[in-house]
Amino acid sequence: MVSIPHNRAVLKLWAFQQRNERITFSQVFRRLLEPNFGPKNPHGTLEQTGADIYTSANGDYLLTINDASLNYSLEPVECTESCGSRVEALGAVYSPTETTFSLWSPDHDNVQLVLDGQSHPMRKVSSSALSGTGLTDVYSVTVSGDWRLKPYYFVVNGVVVRDPYGKMVEPDTDNNIVMDMSRTELPNGWSVRPVLNEREDAVIYEVHVRDFTIAPESGVSSDKRGKFLGMVESGSTYNDVSTGIDHLKELGVTHVQLLPVYDFNACADPADSTCYSWGYDPRNFNVPEERYCLTPTDYENRIREFKTMVDEFHKAGLRVVMDVVYNHTYSKSVFEPISTSYYTPTDLSGTGNSLGGTSEEIPPFFVPER
Numbered sequence: 001m002v003s004i005p006h007n008r009a010v011l012k013l014w015a016f017q018q019r020n021e022r023i024t025f026s027q028v029f030r031r032l033l034e035p036n037f038g039p040k041n042p043h044g045t046l047e048q049t050g051a052d053i054y055t056s057a058n059g060d061y062l063l064t065i066n067d068a069s070l071n072y073s074l075e076p077v078e079c080t081e082s083c084g085s086r087v088e089a090l091g092a093v094y095s096p097t098e099t100t101f102s103l104w105s106p107d108h109d110n111v112q113l114v115l116d117g118q119s120h121p122m123r124k125v126s127s128s129a130l131s132g133t134g135l136t137d138v139y140s141v142t143v144s145g146d147w148r149l150k151p152y153y154f155v156v157n158g159v160v161v162r163d164p165y166g167k168m169v170e171p172d173t174d175n176n177i178v179m180d181m182s183r184t185e186l187p188n189g190w191s192v193r194p195v196l197n198e199r200e201d202a203v204i205y206e207v208h209v210r211d212f213t214i215a216p217e218s219g220v221s222s223d224k225r226g227k228f229l230g231m232v233e234s235g236s237t238y239n240d241v242s243t244g245i246d247h248l249k250e251l252g253v254t255h256v257q258l259l260p261v262y263d264f265n266a267c268a269d270p271a272d273s274t275c276y277s278w279g280y281d282p283r284n285f286n287v288p289e290e291r292y293c294l295t296p297t298d299y300e301n302r303i304r305e306f307k308t309m310v311d312e313f314h315k316a317g318l319r320v321v322m323d324v325v326y327n328h329t330y331s332k333s334v335f336e337p338i339s340t341s342y343y344t345p346t347d348l349s350g351t352g353n354s355l356g357g358t359s360e361e362i363p364p365f366f367v368p369e370r
């Protein structure tokens with residue numbers, strides 16, 4: 001039973017796909033407010049027709065009604081019942097029986113997940129379910145079933161966005177992919193990382209994945225030229241001179257610094273071998289760039305190829321450094337539909353799309369240890 005002390009009541013609002021992500025207030029209004037007045041329209045005014053009122057809101061809201069002017073307002077409040085399980089991380093957290101999808105959304109409460117073509121409303125997570133994470137303003141939904149390798153994206157205030165924390169993406173689309181990361185592990189596990197006793201001992205060789213092996217003179221197998229696995233193919237030569245990873249070992253370097261290997265915007269067609277980019281136009285920071293993979297749509301192997309490259313460098317005594325430009329994205333369309341807080345008012349990076357990495361309210365991008 002809902003009471004209305006001083007014309008105020010807390011309502012549970014749910015968005016259902018069957019109603020085009022809209023919900024009705026008419027039954028609630030008729031039960032609580034008639035015969036004094038009934039709902040009129042979605043613009044904050046009531047009258048006595050009893051017609052439905054629709055809203056895109058979902059979650060817990062405070063409904064305030066002025067019985068003199070017949071105006072009403074909705075104010076989001078923290079979830080108090082059926083608020084979902086604890087959220088440990090943003091993005092998609094997979095298990096064979098269910099997957100939890102979570103997104104930071106401080107500006108908008110109209111947040112939905114579209115998973116394999118089906119829409120699911122996302123609810124604001126209570127502070128207790130975020131305890132210890134340092135996160136606030138998180139919207140989440142847990143969907144039962146095995147969703148491994150299924151496509152998904154978020155819709156924030158009517159705008160389609162990728163998952164900023166996505167681990168995989170379908171090439172040249174807004175679809176992220178639900179990943180079971182346990183299936184991307186190397187068959188024999190990780191090799192021991194090369195020892196570095198003193199930071200000053202580092203000798204770093206910066207290299208572009210495509211440039212390093214794309215030419216026939218690289219001596220690398222033709223199918224691996226310009227790819228992650230071409231970087232670590234041993235035994236390649238040109239005119240009896242070592243090339244590829246063997247050349248790096250002969251140079252005596254200790255580290256390989258890879259120019260951007262995350263998912264970038266340029267050269268969207270993986271089959272176009274002529275397109276060239278250094279990769280300083282990020283889209284998904286935590287996804288291996290498909291152009292550098294032999295199997296861009298075998299999503300588990302795509303990650304495994306990247307891991308194999310890193311592991312083979314380690315076996316060769318070379319540490320790996322990733323060049324990641326967390327200070328900007330290729331355009332503001334990456335994060336701005338989620339929140340304007342992601343971008344700085346001043347263009348600190350010189351790209352026009354500078355990310356506010358020092359803002360305490362923005363969730364950090366956690367970089368895996370290896």
